Amino acid sequence: MAGPKTTLWELEPHTRAKHDLLRRYLGGWFPVLSAYNGRIVFLDGFAGPGAYENGEPGSPLIALDALLTHAYFPRMSCEFLFFFCEADPKRFESLKELIEVYKAENYPWPSNVKVEAVNSPFEQTATDLLSHLSTQKKRLAPTFAFVDPFGFSGLPMNLLADLLSFSRCELFVNYMVDFVNRFAGAGNVDHHLTELFGTDEYKHAASLRGKERQQFLHDLYQRQLSEVCGLTYVQSFAMINRTGHIGYYLFHGTRDVKGVELMKDAMWKVDPGGGFTFSDRLAGQDVLFTEVDIDVTPLRAALLREFAGRTVNISRLEEFTLVNTPYRKTHLRKPVLSPLEREGLIQVGRPGRSGFPEGTRVTFSSY
Incomplete structure (x- = not known):
């Protein structure tokens, strides 16, 4: 795990699986949205330095590569706008450098692909973007917001609601339930948790223990994404590590059932590797995402x-x-x-x- 002063760090198995999922989903999302819109946006809220310790690409380069290497890209005529937010100055400089290297490797750069890297927190960038659109009396183009924080601060529910108020916007967020579970009810970070959930109902977790406590915090976050953000379909996928415990949840929110279909297809095709497995729940039973020996x-x-x-x-x-x-x-x-x-x-x-x-x-x- 990267510390606050670390520029590059090791790519962990669960992150590799998450990135594989992102690439596969975008492989379906780009052609579907570009067929009906003049512009689409990919917003990476916690972009990082652009690469890992051994040179593996980070989410910004994965997103760009998912588009430029797509078999249908030559037929996609709409404008693609990539926003990459990174607050840490050293990580931001690394990200900018790697983006320029990637552009040089893909010369001539396609004129319909715009890239903007911003050295500011996700919260500030999203607020500025929404303020600009309001001033211009414009609506946000169809957007896929990838929000992958290290913890749970800087991710207020009301900001997500504003960002997702535009009808064709989707959210893919890493919900660090282990961190939330640890601090819910402790009282020392209540302001962050209230922002995260958009309510102080998380305090009810203080009287709960074990799986019941974790499930309560999961269900509360899912409910808030649905009700506060107005997302019709909110699905969560547990990342179960090799010890059998849930490391975190990946939440996907959309208003279009096609988005649900694309995410399901991506989930089932990802090979988690490294002992990590995706799962979801049905009637109280774990359903594991693996194409081998599927139990239907x-x-x-x-x-x-x-x-x-x-x-x-x-x-x-x-x-x-x-x-x-x-x-x-x-x-x-x-x-x-x-x-x-x-x-x-x-x-x-x-x-x-x-x-x-x-x-x-x-x-x-x-x-």
């Missing part, structure tokens, strides 16, 4: 419970799978619906002779 039993049970005695369109089942479970759309048809049909637990009305194409209607047996 929780998805099967959830579908049977939710739609018992009902007839629904296949698109409704896809939406339920994406929004209400940790699974992908690809886990629905062959892994779950086909066995249910063979067992007589569902009746299928399909427009074709086989499969579950668009327009398919599925009737679930009653319990």
Whole structure:
């Protein structure tokens, strides 16, 4: 872990996995958003020095590379604006230098890709950006805000709400629940925690212990992102380390179910490595994100419970799978619906002779 005076530090396995996830998500997000917008923005709130101890790229270069190396980039005609915020002067100088090196390596630099690195905290940069837009009476272009702090200060909920008030903005935030869990109720950093949550309800954690305490703090943050920031879909993914404990949560918030689909696809494709594993919860059960020996039993049970005695369109089942479970759309048809049909637990009305194409209607047996 980098200390306050450290310029470069070792790339840890969980950070490598997080960066792999970021790259994969942007690989889907860039072409989808660029097809319908004249400008899109990537905002890195805690950009760091741009690289790690052994030369591995940091999130700013990963984001740039995800765009420039994309197979569809030559066909993306919109303007891409990258904002990189780094408060530490030495890290900022390192970041600027590495950006210039990357630009030189990719000469000639595409005219529709703009990069702005700012030597200021995320909170100040975001506030200045919103103030400028207000003065100009403009709206923020579709934005993906990647917010990856070392702790929990400098990340006020009301600022996130202002930033995310623009309809096509998404958030991917590292919620350091271990730090929060340690200090909630201690009383010495209450002002930071009140800003983080946008409420002082976190103080109720003082009477809780163990997993119940951690789950309460998770649920409170998720609720605030949904209600205060107005995000329709807020998903969390636990980073479980090799000891089986949760190191932190990754929260993704969006108003578009397509964003949920892209994030699920990215999550299931990432190889965490180093003993770290992604997980989510369904009916009190851990569902691990690995494409090897996928257990779809929780998805099967959830579908049977939710739609018992009902007839629904296949698109409704896809939406339920994406929004209400940790699974992908690809886990629905062959892994779950086909066995249910063979067992007589569902009746299928399909427009074709086989499969579950668009327009398919599925009737679930009653319990």
